[in-house]
Amino acid sequence: MADISEKELAEFRGAVQKLVGVRVEVLRIPRDVLKGFEPSQIGTIVGTLMDACIPQLHLLVEGSGLEQVGLEKYQGKTGEREGYPDYLHKSGKRAELKLLYVDPVDLEMKKPPTPREPSARLTQKVTVKNVNPASDVLLVIAYQLQPGSGKKEVFVPTIIDLGVFSMIECIRARDQRLTDAGGMWFGEYETPAVLSKVGRSKLKKNEAIDKAVYGRKESEGKDFNEDTNFGKLKRVPYKPLQEFLRKHRAIDDDEPEEEE
Numbered sequence: 001m002a003d004i005s006e007k008e009l010a011e012f013r014g015a016v017q018k019l020v021g022v023r024v025e026v027l028r029i030p031r032d033v034l035k036g037f038e039p040s041q042i043g044t045i046v047g048t049l050m051d052a053c054i055p056q057l058h059l060l061v062e063g064s065g066l067e068q069v070g071l072e073k074y075q076g077k078t079g080e081r082e083g084y085p086d087y088l089h090k091s092g093k094r095a096e097l098k099l100l101y102v103d104p105v106d107l108e109m110k111k112p113p114t115p116r117e118p119s120a121r122l123t124q125k126v127t128v129k130n131v132n133p134a135s136d137v138l139l140v141i142a143y144q145l146q147p148g149s150g151k152k153e154v155f156v157p158t159i160i161d162l163g164v165f166s167m168i169e170c171i172r173a174r175d176q177r178l179t180d181a182g183g184m185w186f187g188e189y190e191t192p193a194v195l196s197k198v199g200r201s202k203l204k205k206n207e208a209i210d211k212a213v214y215g216r217k218e219s220e221g222k223d224f225n226e227d228t229n230f231g232k233l234k235r236v237p238y239k240p241l242q243e244f245l246r247k248h249r250a251i252d253d254d255e256p257e258e259e260e
Contacts, residue, residue: 003133004093004166012093012137013164016069019141022057023148024049024157031107031153034145038110043101043119046143046157050099054141055087071095084126085136085167094132095139096167098122098233102144102160102248118250122174122231126167127189136167140233140241142248163244173238174231183227186214192227199223 027049034042055073058066070090074083085096098120122138140163148156178184182203183194193214195203198221202209215222229235234251236242245251 001132001134003168004135004137008093009137009164009166012089012091012095013162015089015091016071016139016162016164018064018066018069019054019057019159020162022061022064022066022159023146024053024057024060024143024159025148026053026060028148028151028154028156029145031155034155035108036110038112039101039103040112040119042109042145043099046101047099050141050143050157051086051097054097084130087139092135094136096122096126096136098138098140100140100142100233100245100248100250102142104145104155107145107155117232117234118245120233122170122233122236124190124192124230126171126231128168128171128175129189131167131171133166133168138165138167138170138241139163140165140244142244161244161248163241165238165241165244170236170238170241173241174236177235177237178227178230184211184224186224192230193224194227196222196225 024046027046029037053060055071057069058064071087072090074085074088074094085094087095087097089095100118100120120140141159142161142163143157144160145155146158148154175185178192178194181194182199183192185191186193191214195209196215196218198218199209202223210223213222214224214226216226218225233241234245242251
C-alpha cells in the first residue's frame with residue numbers, strides 16, 4: 001500500500017484551513033480567573049472541548065461556512081473512549097487530532113516550576129498495526145487564549161495555525177527513535193520500553209540483556225522499563241513536525257533538530 005502523497009496532504013490541509021482563526025467561544029475565561037491556572041490545566045480543559053467541538057463548529061459559529069470542512073467523529077469500536085483515529089473526513093482521509101498550546105500574550109498565569117513540555121503524544125495505541133499509510137494524517141492544531149468577541153478581558157481558545165502530516169511517517173520516526181536508543185516493543189506493538197539503569201550498565205559491560213520481560217519502575221531491577229514519555233510530539237524526530245513545533249516555540253531555538 002502506497003503512503004499518502006504530498007499532494008493529498010496539501011489537499012487535506014486546504015480543506016481544513018477554514019478552522020484557522022476560529023474562536024471557540026463556548027469556553028470564556030475572565031483574565032482574573034486565568035491567574036489561578038497553569039497552562040497544563042487549560043490544556044486538559046481545551047483538549048476535551050476541542051475534540052468534541054471541531055466537527056460541530058459550524059453549529060457554534062453561524063454563517064462561518066465551517067460545515068465545508070467535512071470532518072466527523074470517527075465511529076470506532078463500541079465503548080472505546082479513546083479509539084483511533086479521531087475523525088473521518090469526507091474525502092475518505094482519517095485524522096488523529098493533537099492540540100498545541102501556544103503561550104498567550106500579555107496574560108498572567110501560574111508558572112510551572114520547570115519548563116513545560118507539550119503533553120500531546122502519539123501513544124502506543126497508534127502503531128503500524130492500525131495506521132493506514134494511504135489515508136491517515138496527523139492534524140496538529142495550534143491554539144492560543146485570545147480576547148473573545150465583545151469583552152477584551154475575557155479570553156477564549158482561538159485556533160491560530162494547523163499542521164497536517166503523514167501519520168505513517170510520524171509513527172516510523174517515533175519507533176525508529178525508540179530502537180535507535182536501545183529500546184524495543186514488547187508484545188505485538190503493545191508496550192514500548194527503554195533500557196533501565198540496570199540494562200544500560202549491562203550493555204556497557206557487554207553482558208546479555210534480558211528481552212523477555214520489562215518493569216514499570218527502576219526499583220524492579222529489570223533490564224527494560226516501560227517508556228513513560230513515549231511518543232511525545234517534541235520527541236518525534238520527523239522534520240516537518242519538528243519545524244511546526246519550532247515555529248510555535250514548542251521547541252526552543254537552541255535545541256538541535258532531530259534527524260528524520
